[in-house]
Amino acid sequence: MRRAPLLPALVFTIVVTQIPFLLTIYYSLQSWNLVRPGSQHFVWFENYVSVFADSQFRGVALNTIIMTLGSVIIAVILGLLLALLLNRHFIGRGVVRTLLVTPFLITPVAAALLWKTTLLDPTYGLINFVLGGQTIDWVSEYPLASVMAALVWQWTPFMMLLLLAGLQSMPGDQVEAARVDGAGAWAIFTELTLPHLRRFLELGIVLGAIYLVNTFDAVYMITQGGPGTASANLPFYIYQRAFLGFDIGQSAAMGVVVVVLTIIVATFALRLVFRSFGAAGSES
Amino acid sequence: MAEVVFDQASRIYTPGAKPAVDKLDLTVTDGELVVLVGPSGSGKSTALRMLAGLEPIDAGSVRIDGRDVVDVPSKDRDIAMVFQSYALYPAKTVRDNMAFPLKMRGMGKAEQSKRVADAAELLGLTEYLDRKPKALSGGQRQRVAMGRAIVREPRVFLMDEPLSNLDAKMRVQTRSQIASLQNRLEVSTVYVTHDQVEAMTMGDRVAVLRDGQLQQYATPSELYDHPVNAFVAGFIGSPAMNLLDLRRSGDGVTLGGTEVPLSRAVRDAAGSAETVTVGVRPEDLSLDAEGVGSGIKAVVDVVEELGSESYLYAHMAEDESTTLVVRGPGRTTVRYGDTIALRVNPDAVHSFDASSGERLPG
Structure with a gap:
């Protein structure tokens, strides 16, 4: 009874997450296209079979992996470089830090629009302007890279903050000891800083991947998944099948497959992170 | 084997304010163990860090074997330091901690492991070589920090309150171990402590500092018998004079x-x-004897x-x-x-x- 006050929250959570999930599973076993009223009937696992037979689905799955891991890894590398710079003392550090964090605070839709129109537009985009009046149509020639650029831009500050916190928790006396022991700046970075940052890097990669695997806004705003499905990821592809193709059964089956795969990957990733932080906790 | 000379060495944190170390003159002869002692804020640790290259020398000079080290970075001074916190590298095993200074000097693997093994033997750490620092007791960590310093065979040992994180019994035990180790290795040593008992028992000579200024630099018995001022008289000896x-x-x-x-x-x-x-x-x-007499x-x-x-x-x-x-x-x-x-x-x-x-x- 002590936990009774939590009950409304629990009921709410079940209503908004578990019931839709069960309904999705139910839909995924139906052949049901909204364009053909009255066509709804039970088909067992036919939808799942066609999901795995769908070469577009596989291509989109690959896009999702490239988009998620690529963006996260580039954001981590850039975030690490910026964190190393911000970890030094210089005049105006507070201002610089605030400015560097702002991309993370911008609504993803607004950020995506900013990239699509202000930066990447072939005629009046700033990137072409800086490149000396080029007219490269970035969004159609490099669709996946364009979406990833916006994602990296938004997620670098997050990685930077996380790694900056890690750098600032590094004991100064270890660095001093290493200097006396004859280590130069690079040796200190590889021998001390990187091992110290390991668990912060892991956490950043896992959290970033969990968020970015669900990316929708950027894809929708910048490329609409196109050309074709060149820049579509799984959430966008499912959306297309459900709300543009009106194929409820197919898209529900894809949704279930994606959720199950995500849960499996996320479980392993989170376990890794909690293990390294748990071990660190018992250290002190 | 080295002679260390502080020649009017000063450290001024903020220009115009009182220097943290004020025109320190001190000579450590070859193989000598010199203790810098003083209350907190006396500049003893700052003086040591100036010698280590962790603090700049704002005026005067510090020489190791006649070489002015004012502009020489720590890594090129050929010194080894034991920190109060030990500053072990948490991600490395005891073996890798001790081998680190050798690795940084590009020593061959075979020579590295031989030297680490010798030092571990000397300090009784052989069975802990594959552990991480967090799996060691305070005394063992302290010995690893010592080991990391001695494998190098440096010109000078610097020790910054190396015993202050140990319990009383370990401290007394380790105190004599360090003194005998230093005697055996005959490496010039500068040892910082706030504990006058440590200073008296370990130092060949003791330098008493106060507010960044050297008060007296003499043998322990000279300090005890002929303190140059009331501060030294009150600082040396327990209970105090x-x-x-x-x-x-x-x-x-x-x-x-x-x-x-x-x-x-x-x-x-x-x-x-x-x-x-x-x-x-x-x-x-x-x-x-009379109790209440004259x-x-x-x-x-x-x-x-x-x-x-x-x-x-x-x-x-x-x-x-x-x-x-x-x-x-x-x-x-x-x-x-x-x-x-x-x-x-x-x-x-x-x-x-x-x-x-x-x-x-x-």
Whole structure:
């Protein structure tokens, strides 16, 4: 009874997450296209079979992996470089830090629009302007890279903050000891800083991947998944099948497959992170 | 094997403010263990860090074997340092911690493991070589920090309060281990501590610092017998020397109604000053056997019984604000509230100028 006050929250959570999930599973076993009223009937696992037979689905799955891991890894590398710079003392550090964090605070839709129109537009985009009046149509020639650029831009500050916190928790006396022991700046970075940052890097990669695997806004705003499905990821592809193709059964089956795969990957990733932080906790 | 010279070395954190280390002159001869001791804020750690290259030398110079190291980075000074926190590398095993300075100097793997094995043997760490620092006790971590310093065979060892994180028993044990290790290795060592017992027991010579200034640099017995000023007199020795500002009278000073004679030289040096700071160590005050006979009368506040001896903390019978520490015999019968009579050993009286604190000659 002590936990009774939590009950409304629990009921709410079940209503908004578990019931839709069960309904999705139910839909995924139906052949049901909204364009053909009255066509709804039970088909067992036919939808799942066609999901795995769908070469577009596989291509989109690959896009999702490239988009998620690529963006996260580039954001981590850039975030690490910026964190190393911000970890030094210089005049105006507070201002610089605030400015560097702002991309993370911008609504993803607004950020995506900013990239699509202000930066990447072939005629009046700033990137072409800086490149000396080029007219490269970035969004159609490099669709996946364009979406990833916006994602990296938004997620670098997050990685930077996380790694900056890690750098600032590094004991100064270890660095001093290493200097006396004859280590130069690079040796200190590889021998001390990187091992110290390991668990912060892991956490950043896992959290970033969990968020970015669900990316929708950027894809929708910048490329609409196109050309074709060149820049579509799984959430966008499912959306297309459900709300543009009106194929409820197919898209529900894809949704279930994606959720199950995500849960499996996320479980392993989170376990890794909690293990390294748990071990660190018992250290002190 | 090296001689270390501080030549007017200064560290000024903020221009215009008082220097953290003020024109320090100090020479550590080859193979000597020199202890820098002083209360917190005395600049002893700063001085050590200047030698280590972790603090800049703002004025003057520091030389190691005649080479001015002011502009030489830490890694090229050929020194090894033991930190108060040990500063072990948490992600590395004991073996890799100890091998780190060798690796940084590009030593071959075979030579590295031989040296690490030798040092581990010497320090009794052989069975812990594959552990991470977090799996070690405080004493073991301390020895790893020592090991990391000695594998290098550096010119100079620097130790910054290496024992202060150990418990009392470990501290005494490790103290003598470090001293004997240093004797064996014959490497010049600069050792920083705030603990005057460590300073007295370990140092070939001891430098007493206060507010960034060197007070006295001498052997432990010289410091104890001939402190140059009232600060050193009060800092060295435990319990501390009794330092009393006493009024002149006749050929000496008055303490508790009796006269403590001062030598002619002291009286001449004191000139016309009305008071003199007189220092008497607890062991130079003796209990009058009669109990309350002649002598200086004092009332006991606290009795510290140590078995072989005892320390009596007392205040003067006629002046509550003047307190004294007296060393008494072991298993003393004196109790709290007793009135005791004291005699001063006149040959062991230290006299200091009451205003400057400088020792009065004689």
